[in-house]
Amino acid sequence: APRPPTLNGSLWVVAGDPVTVTCGASSHPAPIVTVTRGRRVVAAAVYEPQVTLSLAAAAPQDAGEYLCRAENQHGESSLPFN
Numbered sequence: 001a002p003r004p005p006t007l008n009g010s011l012w013v014v015a016g017d018p019v020t021v022t023c024g025a026s027s028h029p030a031p032i033v034t035v036t037r038g039r040r041v042v043a044a045a046v047y048e049p050q051v052t053l054s055l056a057a058a059a060p061q062d063a064g065e066y067l068c069r070a071e072n073q074h075g076e077s078s079l080p081f082n
Contacts, residue, residue, distance in 0.1 A: 001075025002027035005068040011081060013058045024050030025070030025077060033070045042066070 009021035035043040045051035
């Protein structure tokens, strides 16, 4: 299974500011890394070690819980963030 994901980027955001959060996980074979909010995939990278979620201008409706998930044929690991 992939190692647990890690996050890079600030999770403290002011409305209107740009936001960039990178989530990555290492595994062999390379994982599929996704960031979801609820049931919706908001960022994905296939067979890459990381995915970047970018918002040009954060809005109050962007607040909430997100989940970074890395998976390959050996299993999955995930990390919630908000």
